[in-house]
């Protein structure tokens with residue numbers, strides 16, 4: 096769709112969201128709009144006016160659910176119209192609840208299908224993943240999207256124990272996947288495959304990158320837009336599904352877009368949903384570029400920098416955990432079969448970072464490894480670190496996303 100046509104569609108869909116806020120009504124968003132002097136849906140003509148709409152953060156949703164349990168007053172649709180409930184992982188406080196109608200699930204599946212196609216995956220292939228299930232809605236969303244797309248979906252359990260990891264590996268030996276999406280659990284599977292003395296029966300998959308500008312922007316959270324975009328295969332960044340969202344990099348102080356190519360808060364307004372969110376600030380770093388893409392897609396491209404809650408301040412610098420992890424990965428003796436580490440949350444900004452890192456499976460001299468790790472951290476992040484090198488199997492394991500930052 097050409098840019099003008101796409102903008103007209105966004106304008107029309109945004110005006111519909113505004114009408115619903117006032118007419119349904121949706122009390123939380125109506126209060127926010129009125130507080131900003133917007134008393135009628137006609138006050139917002141389209142995307143050009145979007146920055147007059149106040150931001151909403153996760154704590155607003157949490158507060159609304161606490162004040163009016165269980166679902167708060169920010170829903171566009173009654174729970175009776177919904178068919179699926181999910182709960183956030185609660186890593187940053189009380190979990191919030193997500194509700195989806197059939198239509199909202201369909202938007203996610205269609206969006207995911209664009210991503211899978213763009214990745215070069217095709218119906219008929221075998222895909223596997225190990226996303227958590229039950230109250231956390233991520234696994235069922237991913238599985239559903241794969242099946243909707245037409246891939247044969249092998250959903251193995253998150254490898255919380257060696258036995259569960261082995262169950263997954265044995266299945267892959269029988270039915271070999273063409274596509275692996277076990278990214279957050281790959282280290283655990285690699286570790287258990289090494290114990291079993293077998294090759295991990297998974298294909299290598301590396302995501303198209305961010306060209307040195309963070310990662311491609313792929314998700315705006317399960318509670319907002321799970322498959323907001325997917326990596327372009329020809330140029331850095333992720334194509335953003337602009338027909339179903341207005342995605343912005345925003346300066347949270349002013350509420351306005353930062354210039355293209357600069358980091359701001361990831362702010363998403365979903366379009367055409369039964370249950371939408373208006374100017375939802377995910378408190379994560381993102382960057383947008385608008386220049387035309389050589390691949391021929393007309394949408395803007397987004398980059399993701401990290402969650403601000405994962406931003407570590409030390410010795411006058413700030414960095415994201417994934418940047419620290421990148422530094423540790425440059426030391427070969429700690430990455431095979433998996434990198435296992437913990438950072439003690441700094442309480443004194445001037446003190447060296449406190450790191451615990453396990454030796455790799457091949458062992459090594461702890462003093463030499465510690466020195467190599469200190470050097471890598473200094474070179475990459477410019478900070479001093481004190482590194483405890485530990486024996487293998489000392490730190491706790493997790494089947495999905497391991498906790499890397501711990502209190503002392």
Ligand SMILES: [Zn+2]
Pocket residue numbers: 327328329330334388389390391392
């Ligand atoms: Zn492209």
